[in-house]
Amino acid sequence: MFTDECVKATWNTSTSEEILVTKNYLKPRGIDTLVTPMVDTNWPEPNKGYYMFLDQNTAYMGKTYYDEDAFKTIKENYVNTATAVVSRFAKAQGISKDPSELKEGIRSLIEFEQRLVLAYSTSDEIRREYKRSWNPKSIAELADYKFVDWKDTYFQQVAHL
Numbered sequence: 001m002f003t004d005e006c007v008k009a010t011w012n013t014s015t016s017e018e019i020l021v022t023k024n025y026l027k028p029r030g031i032d033t034l035v036t037p038m039v040d041t042n043w044p045e046p047n048k049g050y051y052m053f054l055d056q057n058t059a060y061m062g063k064t065y066y067d068e069d070a071f072k073t074i075k076e077n078y079v080n081t082a083t084a085v086v087s088r089f090a091k092a093q094g095i096s097k098d099p100s101e102l103k104e105g106i107r108s109l110i111e112f113e114q115r116l117v118l119a120y121s122t123s124d125e126i127r128r129e130y131k132r133s134w135n136p137k138s139i140a141e142l143a144d145y146k147f148v149d150w151k152d153t154y155f156q157q158v159a160h161l
Contacts, residue, residue, distance in 0.1 A: 066117040
């Protein structure tokens with residue numbers, strides 16, 4: 001199951017690249033979790049066309065909410081709200097699921113989300129250093145960042161969005 005594989009991958013570093021590259025679970029499902037693409041002007045020279053930017057993960061809430069201490073205060077409400085939404089959707093689709101199993105599955109996904117945010121993103125203070133974000137790279141140069149198969153997987157899928 002998708003969620004089980006993702007959760008296992010966060011606990012086992014030997015499979016982290018497999019999830020990102022080989023199995024490529026996230027991007028085909030429209031989940032910009034680890035790398036968020038966007039198109040914007042060429043910041044230093046805005047009259048010279050557009051660039052594709054690759055940003056850090058996009059999560060449901062701002063990064064500060066995922067901090068261990070802060071997350072403790074909102075986690076149960078988040079789990080309950082997400083479970084209620086999924087339950088209503090399942091009911092509307094005629095799908096029956098044990099409520100306690102569903103809630104535990106949702107809890108696992110939310111814990112997975114927290115682990116992704118904490119492991120793969122930087123603080124808001126660092127992100128406000130905009131010059132730090134300006135690192136033009138060609139697709140060939142991106143090959144040095146091996147956690148994603150940029151050329152044959154990522155950009156092939158971007159073309160289909």
